[in-house]
Amino acid sequence: MGNSNCETPRRVAVPPKKSFSASLSSTFKETIFPDDPFRQFKNQSPSRKFVLGLQYLVPIFEWAPRYTFEFFKADLIAGITIASLAVPQGISYAKLANVPAIQGLYSSFVPPLIYAMFGSSRDMAVGTNAVGSLLLSSMIGREINPTENPKIYLQAVFTATFFAGVIETCLGFLRLGFLVDFLSHAAIVGFMNGAAIIVCLQQLKGILGLVHFTLETDIVSVLRAVFTQTHQWRWESCVLGCVFLSFLILTKYYSKRKQAFFWINAMAPLTSVILGSILVYMTHAEKHGVQVIGHLKKGLNPPSVSELGFGSPYLMTAIKAGATIGIISLAEGVAVGRSFAMYKNYHIDGNKEMIAFGMMNLVGSLTSCYLTTGPFSRTAVNFNAGCKTAASNIVMATAVMMTLLFLTPLFHYTPLVVLASIIIAAMLGLIDYGGIIHLWTIDKFDFFVSISAFLGVVFGSVEIGLIIAVTISMLRLLLSLSRPRTYALGNIPNSITYRSIEQYPAAANVPGMLILRIDAPIYFANTSYLRERISRWIYEEEDRLKSAGETSLHYVILDMSAVSSIDASGIHMLEEVRKNVDRRGLQLALANPGSEVMKKLDKSKMIEKIGEEWMYLTVAEAVGACNFMLHSCKSTSAALTNPAAVEPNTYDYV
Incomplete structure (x- = not known):
């Protein structure tokens, strides 16, 4: 994972499109037949299928x-x-x-x-x-x-x-x-x-x-x-x-x-x-x-x-x-x-x-x-x-x-x-x-x-x-669906691993970034709570940085690894979060959105609204890209005011 700043970040792919009937059939099969009881019937003669069917329905045979x-x-x-x-x-x-x-x-x-x-x-x-x-x-x-x-x-x-x-x-x-x-x-x-x-x-x-x-x-x-x-x-x-x-x-x-x-x-x-x-x-x-x-x-x-x-x-x-x-x-x-x-x-x-x-x-x-x-x-x-x-x-x-x-x-x-x-x-x-x-x-x-x-x-x-x-x-x-857990993530020292700051006190905040993990599917039942909770995380982080005199907040990264699915209300919630982040002069980035989430983001045109360049495979890549952008902006600003103060070194992604 030792990417340098000159490498192009890997992009999150949108799964191939399926027809509605194919998606419905796949979902139905996974819900009703998770054990795939029909696999034993594949490539069998009609007489053998009859015997296997009889044995399946009446196990004594x-x-x-x-x-x-x-x-x-x-x-x-x-x-x-x-x-x-x-x-x-x-x-x-x-x-x-x-x-x-x-x-x-x-x-x-x-x-x-x-x-x-x-x-x-x-x-x-x-x-x-x-x-x-x-x-x-x-x-x-x-x-x-x-x-x-x-x-x-x-x-x-x-x-x-x-x-x-x-x-x-x-x-x-x-x-x-x-x-x-x-x-x-x-x-x-x-x-x-x-x-x-x-x-x-x-x-x-x-x-x-x-x-x-x-x-x-x-x-x-x-x-x-x-x-x-x-x-x-x-x-x-x-x-x-x-x-x-x-x-x-x-x-x-x-x-x-x-x-x-x-x-x-x-x-x-x-x-x-x-x-x-x-x-x-x-x-x-x-x-x-x-x-x-x-x-x-x-x-x-x-x-x-x-x-x-x-x-x-x-x-x-x-x-x-x-x-x-x-x-x-x-x-x-x-x-x-x-x-x-x-x-x-x-x-x-x-x-x-x-x-x-x-x-x-x-x-x-x-x-x-x-x-x-x-x-x-x-x-x-x-x-x-x-x-x-x-x-x-x-x-x-x-x-x-x-x-x-x-x-x-x-x-x-x-x-x-x-x-x-x-x-x-x-x-x-x-x-x-x-x-x-x-x-x-x-x-x-x-x-x-x-x-x-x-x-x-x-x-x-x-x-x-x-x-x-x-x-x-x-x-x-x-209650667990309507009030899902959200965690602030930090970097484990000497690694590219990001874990809950509450669970791992050694995990360090990344300057200028708020990394949040949503630990549940996003449905209509929890969208209001998640919208308010993400906003509260942003307010609390800005207040903490201001009181500590640290670097101001620039990026909000949502770790979507645990978000297995999202509905229309969830898409609307992400749109509102994006607008709220924009109003505060911040940039929203998504890390590791799953296939079902990417399908909905693609169909709702949310990928274009957020920006394809702000979607990453891992939290580490998102942090690296944001870190590079942040330091690039600082270097540009420093060059405008004092060109001699700018060092020619590049910054690591992570």
């Missing part, structure tokens, strides 16, 4: 031909292990959703089979989860009482599941997965923590043996329902609940300490169900205040097409619940799948996962299932059990099928307090104290978002918490 007996042995062990967790969890979460317990088993049979066909994750184990169940009971239960109108309530649940499937499938096919990214990590952490605590508190109904309980989910309503019924607490239920909860927590603690014994934690819920059922059967505890599941119908999933309430007065309630829970389930499921895929060094397609979730909820709603996703706990067990492919879901579904056909009568004496203990133990593992502390350490605003979501869930409702989290996250995004 891709991995099934390569399936081996070794894979089967691993998937068999993993599938049986997660089935031992899926059965008690399915029944437990069904009670949390206020639907018949059998729906939980139905939801662990059909959806895993669908996911095995369409899912791209090797480790995902699908089924119902606590947060989705809580959301269903909260959002639909507020409009329909599940105790007074169980049939209408169940219809609304199936309808919500159907619309969740429709929305998830559409997002996948339209490749709009980026919309889920608006649920920030901080928002999900706070939301999950709040939901986990509310779920735990609601299980006090089962632990204390209460018959009547509030349908509200805020902490005040839940605690009021608990402590206004102290006369109805059942000590038998309390003792049983504390014993099994302690057992579940101890097995989880031991499994974490001894990773090789992960199966102990996985088997603990089913063991609790078996022991609890035997204990109740032998002691007739159901006659002494310990509530049991009761009769579970044998047989596979009955069709539920006729149960979808498209003509129901509660249709909008079901659509709202389905949309909300579907998007949350997508965010959770895709995040879980990507987390475990990272450990095994493979990639999952978020859009394929959306299609898989959507299809399993669509089919599930037609076969008596309620909303399913990829729960973290079940997926972690599947991963630790050594699964190799999605076939572990088929094994799990087969085990649940055998349970539905032959074993459901054995759950008649299963105490509800054991199910409550299973849910509490699972939810305690979702409370992420470390995540909250980590957010506080890294970003106070993210911490605020997370705490706001948490408080919204705990003291309001799960919907309020979610709305608060998304709203604050969007406000932060809008």
